[in-house]
Amino acid sequence: TDAARLETLVPVPVDVTSTGRGYTITDATTITVEDATAEGVAEYLAEFLRAPTGYDLPIKTHQGRGGRDTISLQLSEPSSGDHEQGYRLRSNPSGLTIRANEPAGLFAGVQTLRQLLPPAIEHDTEQSTEWTVPGGHIRDYPRFDYRGAHLDVARHFFDVETVKQFIDYLAQYKVNHLHLHLTDDQGWRIEIDSWPNLTDEGADSEVGGGPSGYYTKEEYAELIEYAQRRYVTIIPEIDLPGHTGAALESYAELNCDGTKREEDTGTNVGDTTLCIDKDVTYEFVDDVIREVAEMTPGPYIHIGGDEAHVVSDSEYNTFMDRVVPIVQKYGKRPIGWHQILDAEPPSETIAQYWYTGHDAPDVAEAAQNGHDLIASPASHAYMDMKYNEDTELGLDWAGLTSVKDAYDWDPGSFLNGVDESAIMGPETALWSETLETLEDIEFMFFPHFPPVAELGWSPAAKTDEWDEFEHRLAAQASRWEIQGVNYYQTPQVPWP
Numbered sequence: 001t002d003a004a005r006l007e008t009l010v011p012v013p014v015d016v017t018s019t020g021r022g023y024t025i026t027d028a029t030t031i032t033v034e035d036a037t038a039e040g041v042a043e044y045l046a047e048f049l050r051a052p053t054g055y056d057l058p059i060k061t062h063q064g065r066g067g068r069d070t071i072s073l074q075l076s077e078p079s080s081g082d083h084e085q086g087y088r089l090r091s092n093p094s095g096l097t098i099r100a101n102e103p104a105g106l107f108a109g110v111q112t113l114r115q116l117l118p119p120a121i122e123h124d125t126e127q128s129t130e131w132t133v134p135g136g137h138i139r140d141y142p143r144f145d146y147r148g149a150h151l152d153v154a155r156h157f158f159d160v161e162t163v164k165q166f167i168d169y170l171a172q173y174k175v176n177h178l179h180l181h182l183t184d185d186q187g188w189r190i191e192i193d194s195w196p197n198l199t200d201e202g203a204d205s206e207v208g209g210g211p212s213g214y215y216t217k218e219e220y221a222e223l224i225e226y227a228q229r230r231y232v233t234i235i236p237e238i239d240l241p242g243h244t245g246a247a248l249e250s251y252a253e254l255n256c257d258g259t260k261r262e263e264d265t266g267t268n269v270g271d272t273t274l275c276i277d278k279d280v281t282y283e284f285v286d287d288v289i290r291e292v293a294e295m296t297p298g299p300y301i302h303i304g305g306d307e308a309h310v311v312s313d314s315e316y317n318t319f320m321d322r323v324v325p326i327v328q329k330y331g332k333r334p335i336g337w338h339q340i341l342d343a344e345p346p347s348e349t350i351a352q353y354w355y356t357g358h359d360a361p362d363v364a365e366a367a368q369n370g371h372d373l374i375a376s377p378a379s380h381a382y383m384d385m386k387y388n389e390d391t392e393l394g395l396d397w398a399g400l401t402s403v404k405d406a407y408d409w410d411p412g413s414f415l416n417g418v419d420e421s422a423i424m425g426p427e428t429a430l431w432s433e434t435l436e437t438l439e440d441i442e443f444m445f446f447p448h449f450p451p452v453a454e455l456g457w458s459p460a461a462k463t464d465e466w467d468e469f470e471h472r473l474a475a476q477a478s479r480w481e482i483q484g485v486n487y488y489q490t491p492q493v494p495w496p
């Protein structure tokens, strides 16, 4: 029934009230916006609805508050207690209203509207369906401002179209940050004008040695624009000083022994590093960070810092002492995997926690001293962990991660001794040693990912019942079928 769709939303909203008869979108429906800054959302909504409904759905601006037969997108001053990424959605027989303080909130409301419509709305060809939105009102806002998803495009390269589809999946579940792991031992995937060999030579291979590639600056800008239109901030990661094999293969001088490293098509970790004692290393890092900062409108640059196993602690600290300030010099806020804390970087440096345990005293101490954290424990948020021993794709170094495991944790309290206020939010990680295609990405990401997306958005009190959640997750499958998502039908979920 239409009203049932109010009960199967993922992420679950803060407050949902069913009020009986709702609104049916017809060819008489118009979309109205009063505020020019909401026009982007109106266009996104219109494009989304026009294909499956076949209706014109004209967008009318400055028509005042919507009258009959309108989907009205309204921006209003924050009223007390409202959250800047929140929205309110109302559906009754005369029309629909989504109201928010910011366009990002309207966009979140549009994703909820998408799930209140019949699954047939996911078709990109005209369907003869009654497009009814159940009667009700929803008040909603995110628990965490930061809801992230990481994608490793270095071990295997994924083209612009694939990354755009990945961004669409993030938007569908209200995730608002995409962390692109652009560089590693097997490939350098972003064009740097001042060091052209990084992509001339460092991007011509990948794990297994297959065909590969990189993003030109134009393609990177295309991804930025596509993400911005979906209120997703892109965070580029240049992993340093370890995981630098592709750079070391491209430029002899970056190696301590002055000879180029062999091309790496394997999956070992921890056996590479830039040469800590050479000045050219810091010229290189400065050039790279400068160019990446220039092409990245978002506030963050991730500099990795994980698994620098072939340098000493003091070398690592020397490196980070020189490199973290470079990120700041170019106006960005540094993020690193949580090992970066060993170098005691400036307190604005964000640490991304990725180990499996609840106890990390150094991380807890850093959080108490003002560092913000991103929660990516490999035992719950690593989407490349196998679902079970039968899963062909993925890895299992952190153990098997069932879909229930991806839901049964709390980003705000996962780390002992860390107050929720230090947690920016959860971020999934999808490493691509074993993933080569969009279908491979989809298989590990669905249904692993929506549970973590819910933990990032929904109230803690509503996300601790797997037995309740599994029914809402199951109801998503009718949409994924139409979208053509290659999802894993885990026996853990009562699929329709």
Ligand SMILES: CC1=[NH+][C@H]2[C@@H](O1)O[C@H](CO)[C@@H](O)[C@@H]2O
Pocket: 269, 306, 307, 337, 354, 382, 384, 395, 431, 432, 433
């Ligand atoms: C931060 C981090 N460093 C390692 C670790 O996570 O595991 C990943 C595979 O799960 C691997 O690809 C990555 O290089």
